[in-house]
Amino acid sequence: MNRTRVAIIVVVSALAASFVCADPPEAKQLTPAMAPLPPCTVVAAPLAASPARYRGTCPTAIHFKGSIKVDGRIGPNSPCVVKYVFDRSDGAHDTIVKSLTFTAPGSKGVSTTWTLGGTELPHYVGWEAIRTLSPLPEKQWEHAGFEIWCKAPPQPQAKIVSIDCAEGLTVKVHIVIDSPAGIRSFRVWSVFTGDTGTEHTFVAPLPTHIDQVVTIAHTAPDPVDRDHQWGLKVIVPGIADPILTYGFEPQGADGRKRCPGHYQPPLAVQR
Secondary structure: OHHHHHHHHHHHHHHHHHHHHOOOOOOOOOOOOOOOOOOOEEEEOOEEEEOOEEEEEOOEEEEEEEEEEEEOOOEOOEOEEEEEEEEEOOOOOOOOOEEEEEOOOEEEEEEEEEEEOEOOEOEEEEEEEEEEEEOOOOEEOOOEEEEEEEEOOOOOEEEEEEEEEOOOOEEEEEEEEEOOOOOOEEEEEEOOOOOEOOOEEOOOOOOOEEEEEEEEEOOOOEOOOOOOEEEEEEEOOOOOOOEEEEEEOOEOOOOOEOOOOOEOOOOOOOO
16 A cells, blocks of 8 residues: 555656656747738838029029838728928928828828029028828928029110111111010100100010111201200010110211201291
């Protein structure tokens, strides 16, 4: 009996020792491919300026194109909505919050335009950037830099090329006018008598170049012995004062700049 008890105790002890000494099962490690995806996140938002360097007339438009890239748990039943604005180097605030909806990880394009430059801003170095507002955290992404140099726009020009004598009291005035902004009107007139030709007026689209010979005549011979001068008056957009230019009739044998027959001395008073 005692031997039986001893045998049982030995067997039980051996079994207990086997459970104590056995190595515990190894914990299963999760690989990166098995780890759960994070919620929707913005991972990139690049932006580029075009042109990045500009030299020319102003104002000019700088165009910005970029994209917003997202990753995470995104699908048709769990879309990702990204809200964003554009930041500018001049501190102007984009008051319109824009949004993009993603139903899968990936990228979508964005764009904006900034018009600037002129006489008050002839040179500027600046940037724009995408600022994502949600999903959090809010972030301003890389700056898209640019630089502009503004050239002075061409100024309007008007001139009397020549004045030729014609029959009687008539003259032919050759004029040339150039104005990139357009020409609203012009007229030719006699400086000393005030005689004027037709007022030439234009409607949009305004001409920018006129090369024309205007035929005009004095209403009567000039009773004063003097040179005869003609004027050209031009009205263009954006300039309050008219453009004025002058020219003389051809010089005659008497040394005066006037056409033959355009001067008639007053008759002597008979006593």
